[in-house]
Amino acid sequence: MTHETGLSWLSEQCGEMADLLPGELDCLVEQGPVSTMVLIAGRSVTDLSRPAALQLGRDLRRLLDSALPEETIRTAWVGSTDHVFDPCKEEVGPRVWLERIEAAWLSAESRHTPGFVPPAADPVTDDALRAAVLRAISPVSADLALADQMAQQYNPLPLTDLVPSLEQVVIQVCADLGYRLFLRAMKAYSVAIDEHGREAFVALGRRFGHPDGLVEEGLNMR
Incomplete structure (x- = not known):
């Protein structure tokens, strides 16, 4: 069972095409990445614990309510997952894509729980936690950027620089979401870290209330 939650869970699902359900893989081939991500978002209700499924709605709303530029949202997403799942490959803007995913999630939640009321976005904006995430990114920023x-x-569809985009998610949107997307990017690109780095990452994850497995699973240890 995955330790991931919210939008970083969706990133994890898209990170390995081999992990897609047959219907999702068919959708990817026939309709493209946007429709496939909508399908995946719909199964969050059955695949995740209630807190983790609700986190997807919070994460989506955090980004939609933010003032982040479209390209920053796109880069933070694509950098955290397989480049196959770039919404711009279908000429769909990042915010439109987020809105479609949110609609699919809301529909699934409403089927699961009649009268469902989505939770507040409740972004983590504590300055100390923001600074802690930026400190965690700094030692590996050059390797991740490379x-x-x-x-x-x-x-064929170039992105803006990944590390500054992730940092902007931390600063302008939510320290927790920015940290989780950063971890997904580290894993997607297999950026190596040592034991000291792992311990620091885990300790920071605990400050957000995350299980150690969410941080550790998939990291490239050297």
Whole structure:
């Protein structure tokens, strides 16, 4: 069972095409990434615990309510997952894509719980936690940026720089969401960390109330 929650769970699902359900893989081939992500979002209600499923709605609303530029949202998402799942490949803007995912999530939640009322976004805006996430990113920022640049070499739809985009999610949106997307990017690009780095990441995750597995699972240890 996954330890992931919210939008970082969706990122995890999109990170490995082999993990998609047959219907989702067919949808990816026939309709493209946007429709596939909508399908995946719909099963969050059955695949996740209640807190983790509700977190998806919070994360989506946090980004939709933010003043982040479209390209920053897109880069933070695509950098945290397989580049196959770039909504711009279907000429769909990031906010429109988020709205479609939110609608699918709301529909699934309403079927599961009649009269469902979505939770407040409740972003983590504590300055100390924001600073702690930025400190966690700093030691690996060069390695993560290089890995992202290598991945961009053959990308027909170039992205803005990944690390500054993740930092803007932390600063302007939510420290917790920014941290989880950063961790997904570290795992997606297999950026290596040592034991000291792992311990620091886990300790920070605990400050957000996350289980150690959410942080550790999938990290590239050297």
